[in-house]
Amino acid sequence: MRVIPSEVSSITKSQGERSVFAALKEIPNQESVALHSVHLGRHRWKRVGEIDFVVITPDILLFIEVKGGRVVQKNGQWYYGPAGREAGPKESPFSQASGGMHELERKLGTMVGDLRDLGVPSGYLVITTDIDLDRTTEFEPEQYLGSTAYAGGRGLEQAMKRAARFWQGRNRWARTPVSGGVRRKILDAIRPEFDLVPNLQSRLADLDVVFERLTNEQMDRLDELDSNPRLIWTGGAGTGKTFLAAEAARRKSAVGSVLFTCASSTLAAYLTRILAEDAITVLPFDRLDEVKHRTFDHLILDEAQDLMTFDSLEVLEELVADGLEEGHWIFMLDQNNQVLAPDSYDPDAWDYLRTLGSVYGPMKRNCRNTVQIVKQVQQFTGADLGIASAGEGSPAQFVDSRDPQHEAELLDNYVNELVQQDVSVQDITLLSASGNWETSSARLSRRASKIQRFIDIVGSETAKHRLTWSSIADFKGHESHIICLIDLEPEHLDGRLDAIYVAWTRARAQLWISCRPNVRKKLATLGTTVLERNGGLK
Incomplete structure (x- = not known):
């Protein structure tokens, strides 16, 4: 059976869920698909809900609740965990399964139509992988799979068939088999809610519920992890490359050791805390000597355009098991770098690398920048940032400053506003x-x-509630709601455009640019050059 994601996430600590995940993958059923850990962001009585597995089959839409380890029922109350350290009292697993099922059914009703009208039967199955529960009036035998019958996963397929027959009898409107078209609509409706990934900042802030909704394009990329050992994902700034690279690292760490590297030391420091898993090693490229005697099962390189030389590829060759030609790796690349900073980019190295892996790109959805910022960057650099999906925002603000003191005054006024x-x-x-x-x-x-x-402060716990100052180079790969570009002189626009490209694309919502004398004139020249190159001026 196809399971999404194709590999259990390293953040899944439940050994029971891991066991069921593996058992589902072993079921020889090509028509069904199971989604692991479906989030319910709008649960009616919980801040956030979650369904362990949603299985879409021709026979039934089955919701599976898994409890691993010790489960105890005392006087109608339920407790989970080791003796003396039980969590509870909590809902029974049957109430949890039923509540999650009805909540998702309600959600699906608004997106694909009422399941009853579509003839889709639904039901739930509770699995305790390590113990057998005594029979109570709360459940029927067909709604439950205990440790003995589960048999390490060997009894799962039969239990699912038994549950399907039971619930079909309860869902008298059922018309099975459910058509492939209806199943696809259900999958497409659930998938965006399922593929919610804790965003990078929330992992540092330890927020309870802050998720990023993956685009269809990003979901397709993550689906490639199982079938393509060597992947090259390309896209402009703001298309979510680092976000995808981090999620790919988490998923790959479940099946082997991962080396995550990039040229930027600040980006590596930031990701070190986010990817705090035993199987993931995060190092900037200039510190790879620290692991030169090791090889890793998976290599992930972010901002690969900064290291697109044969010398860099030779270093990476020694660190991934089976080398670059046969090993498992993902390279994230911004194709705009070829135009904006050609000195650090060897086209021959790129031509060699692309023969080794499957290339997708450029990614078309810009998830970070507003429409106005995307247009601003394209106007002055000609860079392809994809289609802005962050919505409308404020136009970039350009202000003229005479000197550093005047610029500081303008900056203070803007921050005060x-x-x-x-x-x-x-x-x-x-x-x-x-x-x-x-x-x-x-x-x-x-x-x-x-x-x-x-x-x-990057990657540490010392950040305070204050303004942050950074060089452009150190902030590459990061983002902020509001960017104020300062200290900009005409010479910063000579020859290379990557400085303004990186700076402007860091802004999620607003961009404020202070222009020292003659900067506006230089920017106007850049814009004219781009138009001429693209055929906009004759």
């Missing part, structure tokens, strides 16, 4: 085109004493 609109200063990042803190206009700001440097 934001604060008066209840914007948190923690959501504002100052990006310096010069990258020199000692000469930055930020040091002349009235808030200077309360500005934290990004390089000092």
Whole structure:
């Protein structure tokens, strides 16, 4: 049976769920599909709900609740966990399964139509992988699979067939087999709710419920993990490459050791805390000597355009089991780098690499930037950022500054305006085109004493509720709700466009740009050059 995701996530701690996951994959059924860990973001009486498995078959829509380890029922109350450390009292597993089933049925009714009208039977099955529950009036035998009958997974297929027959009798409107078209609609409706991945920031902030909704394009990429050992995913800034790379690393870590690397030391520091799994090693490329005597089952390289040289590929060759030609790896690449920063990009190395793996791209959905920011970047650099899906926003604000002192005053006024609109200063990042803190206009700001440097706090727990300052290079791969580009002189726009490309695409909502003398003139020249190159001017 096809199970989505194809590999159990490393964040799944339940050994019972892991056992059922493996047992479902062993069932020789090509018509059915099971989704593991389906989130219910709008559960009526819980902050967030979850269904362990949803199995879509021609016979039934089956909801499976799994309880591994010790389960105890005392005086009508349910407790889970080792003796002396039980969690509870809680709902019975049968109430949990029933509640999740009805909540998802209600959701599906608004998306694909009433399941009863479609003739789709549904029901639930509770599995306790390690114990056998005594029979109670709360459930019928067909609704339950205990440890003895489960038999390490060997009894699962038969129990599912038995449950299907039982629930078909209860769902008298059932018209089976359910057509493939209806099953596909159900899968398409559930999948966006299922493929919710805790976003990168929430893993640092330890928030309870902050999920990213994957696009169909991103879901397709993750589906490739099972069938393609060597993958190259390309896309412009904001298309979710780092987000996908992190999720791919988590999924791959369930079946082997993973090396995650990139050129940026700040991005590596950030991801070290996010990917805090025993099987994942995160290191910037310039520190790979620390693992030079090891090989890893899987290699993931983010921002691969920064390391697209034969020398870099030779280093990576030695670190992945079976090498680049036969090993398992994923390279995330921004194709715009070929135009914006050609000095660090060897086209021959790219031509060689692409013969070794399956290439997809460019990814078309920009998940980070607003329509206005995407258009702004394209206007001045010609870079392809994909189709903006973050919605409408404010136009980029350009202000003229005479010198660092004047720029600091303009910056203070803008930040004050934001604060008066209840914007948190923690959501504002100052990006310096010069990258020199000692000469930055930020040091002349009235808030200077309360500005934290990004390089000092990234990947740590020392971040405070303050403005953040960073060089553009150190902020590559990161993002902020509001970006203020400062210290921008005309010479920063000579030859290479990657500085403004990186800086402008870091902004999720608003972009504020301070232009020193002659910067606007230089930007206008860049925009004209792009138009001419694209045939917009004659």
